[in-house]
Amino acid sequence: MGGENVSLVFKLYCLTVMTLVAATYTVALRYTRTVSSSNLYFSTTAVCITEVMKLILSTVMLAKESGSPKKLVSTINEHVFCNTRELLKLSVPSVVYAIQNNMAFLALSNLDAAVYQVTYQLKIPCTALCMVIMLRRSLSRLQWFSIFMLCGGVTLVQWKPVDATKVPIEQDPLLGFMAIAIAVLCSGFAGVYFEKVLKSSDTSLWVRNIQMYLSGIVITLVGVLLTDGEKVLERGFFFGYTPWVCFVIFLASVGGLYTSVVVKYTDNIMKGFSAAAAIVLSTVASIVLFGLHITSTFACGAILVCVSIYLYGLPKQETPEDGNKEFKQKLISV
Numbered sequence: 156m157g158g159e160n161v162s163l164v165f166k167l168y169c170l171t172v173m174t175l176v177a178a179t180y181t182v183a184l185r186y187t188r189t190v191s192s193s194n195l196y197f198s199t200t201a202v203c204i205t206e207v208m209k210l211i212l213s214t215v216m217l218a219k220e221s222g223s224p225k226k227l228v229s230t231i232n233e234h235v236f237c238n239t240r241e242l243l244k245l246s247v248p249s250v251v252y253a254i255q256n257n258m259a260f261l262a263l264s265n266l267d268a269a270v271y272q273v274t275y276q277l278k279i280p281c282t283a284l285c286m287v288i289m290l291r292r293s294l295s296r297l298q299w300f301s302i303f304m305l306c307g308g309v310t311l312v313q314w315k316p317v318d319a320t321k322v323p324i325e326q327d328p329l330l331g332f333m334a335i336a337i338a339v340l341c342s343g344f345a346g347v348y349f350e351k352v353l354k355s356s357d358t359s360l361w362v363r364n365i366q367m368y369l370s371g372i373v374i375t376l377v378g379v380l381l382t383d384g385e386k387v388l389e390r391g392f393f394f395g396y397t398p399w400v401c402f403v404i405f406l407a408s409v410g411g412l413y414t415s416v417v418v419k420y421t422d423n424i425m426k427g428f429s430a431a432a433a434i435v436l437s438t439v440a441s442i443v444l445f446g447l448h449i450t451s452t453f454a455c456g457a458i459l460v461c462v463s464i465y466l467y468g469l470p471k472q473e474t475p476e477d478g479n480k481e482f483k484q485k486l487i488s489v
């Protein structure tokens with residue numbers, strides 16, 4: 156996966172898998188947090204084990220990319236063990252993602268999965284703002300408008316009546332919403348920071364992932380000790396793990412790796428747009444295949460998503476400022 160010129164089909168495949176995994180992940184995670192109040196696993200340990208899984212999978216991918224065990228060892232030595240500076244650089248998104256991933260557990264322990272999915276869409280404008288500030292990406296007014304339209308569209312597409320079934324755990328919706336707000340900020344910042352580091356050098360994606368997951372393991376382990384340390388020592392690290400919990404960890408690992416591939420071949424804003432398109436397409440497919448009824452909120456949302464994609468892709472009207480920038484750029488290159 157070293158070449159940049161991957162086919163459109165491959166990109167679409169990665170985006171679709173990422174989106175389907177994310178949807179399943181949210182529902183499965185909510186289920187594992189609400190199915191029983193006794194024997195509830197420690198969410199901090201699940202976040203930590205996910206980092207371990209992603210580290211193993213990324214090392215396997217790097218081994219495939221390297222071609223020989225000798226090359227793999229020398230690459231890891233050069234970029235990981237003998238490169239403290241890069242490790243520290245990648246520990247920044249690592250800390251932020253660790254907070255975000257823990258917040259997802261907190262939010263889904265206190266809010267319905269559909270409410271979570273809808274509110275979490277605020278990450279789209281937040282990511283766009285981070286792209287503008289951190290990557291100096293310029294967005295026209297029309298593109299900003301289309302980003303907010305997309306946000307509204309995805310919200311409507313995913314709109315479902317709140318599941319009023321009683322769950323056997325205490326829930327605090329305010330805490331849930333605060334956790335989402337923190338997760339939204341973390342997702343925008345960490346996503347764009349990782350993209351910036353990844354695209355500013357030729358270093359392999361799998362090396363970057365290994366650098367990030369190594370510090371991720373240390374950071375999430377500190378999280379386990381600080382939050383659940385005593386209880387973990389008493390009941391064990393894997394207390395309350397069921398096949399469903401293992402399934403959630405598997406989805407979190409696969410979803411994380413697909414996210415990194417998607418960011419490599421597209422960008423964080425495209426990730427938001429394509430994920431929205433994938434949600435619309437997969438719902439339309441299930442309507443056609445399984446004869447489900449189309450709701451008016453879905454239809455309105457789908458229209459908004461399609462129009463926003465079209466508007467975002469329209470060629471930008473050049474402002475005099477853009478013209479100046481291009482002129483200066485040309486001068487520099489001469």
Ligand code: NCC
Nearest residue numbers: 173176177180252256259342346406407410411412414415
């Ligand atoms: O929120 P989101 O992603 O931006 O979070 C990114 C997730 O990917 C992991 N990651 C990122 C970069 C990288 N190089 N390696 C990684 O493992 C981060 O640790 C973080 O978990 C989205 O755009 O909506 C998306 O949402 C998440 C997830 O649904 C939400 O965070 C809710 O908890 C999806 N993750 C999974 O499905 C597991 C992600 O695929 C898409």
